[in-house]
């Protein structure tokens with residue numbers, strides 16, 4: 001019986017989606033470290049290049065291992081097409097650049113990963129593309145920002161670092177009414193807890209560096225969407241500008257996907273407990289975790305996410321207290337990454353968001369006392385003890 005792989009349960013897609021085997025029948029996915037491919041005849045090369053015959057041509061265009069990763073992630077996301085990139089930033093850059101040309105306009109939620117903010121503030125302007133930032137939780141602000149030349153909306157939800165959540169469906173409706181496409185950076189939610197395409201987004205981007213690897217090894221990224229937008233907006237730019245993912249990294253990420261569901265569910269369980277430990281300790285002025293009923297957008301979260309993710313943010317009131325907290329940690333690392341099996345915490349004002357001018361940081365509520373913690377897979381008793389001790393020291 002032929003199975004329709006699109007009907008598989010999430011866990012089955014993660015383990016078997018996209019699997020193609022060589023005649024050796026290997027169980028673990030093969031790693032094809034090859035740049036190019038040989039053709040039986042000159043005519044076969046001609047047909048391959050013209051697209052008349054399917055098949056691989058060159059690693060910059062595609063590779064069998066990378067294709068397995070793309071197919072697996074596409075199945076998981078419910079996307080017609082996935083294209084892998086060398087990093088999350090390559091994915092964000094191409095996802096935006098492919099939708100605009102000189103004279104166009106982008107609207108973006110103002111709480112964004114630092115490098116995404118750089119692309120919008122420092123890079124797009126060089127090509128005559130204008131950008132308006134909005135408070136992503138304010139639907140009127142999205143509406144008011146629209147201009148006749150608006151072609152793309154970008155939002156990160158939950159956003160870095162304070163986990164602000166945007167109603168994807170409502171913002172998609174505003175984008176579509178304006179003739180623009182909505183791009184969602186879904187890194188914090190992971191494909192396990194939120195499906196932006198099903199909620200109305202046109203394009204989803206990932207840094208696969210985060211939870212998809214989840215074990216701190218390689219960079220990677222992905223762009224997903226319907227066949228039409230993936231072909232019209234991205235096919236040529238991906239081929240000719242060269243942000244291709246290395247097949248080795250694709251293989252690491254493909255194997256990472258097999259355990260993604262197990263890992264992020266356990267991480268979210270741990271994060272929820274750690275958020276409670278921090279809230280009940282009393283030292284933090286505010287604790288933000290998308291799985292808590294006291295999150296400012298709890299109602300939206302209930303509508304569009306099936307889990308809170310693994311990142312917790314909390315305000316210790318001053319930079320000094322935040323630093324004392326970090327320096328007192330014995331298990332949790334001080335590091336700016338997230339989604340890893342190892343727990344880590346960072347002080348965004350002096351690390352991930354230091355290049356953002358202070359007035360912009362204050363606009364998104366990022367004062368000096370905030371700590372962002374990515375909760376890992378360690379025993380939650382050990383993590384609770386470490387965090388409680390550090391809160392005492394703060």
Ligand SMILES: *Cc1c(COP(=O)(O)O)cnc(C)c1O
Pocket residue numbers: 087088089090092113116156160185187188206207208209210219220221
């Ligand atoms: C890390 C991250 C990126 C960039 O990904 P890289 O793989 O580091 O290039 C983009 N968006 C978000 C939300 C991220 O956390």
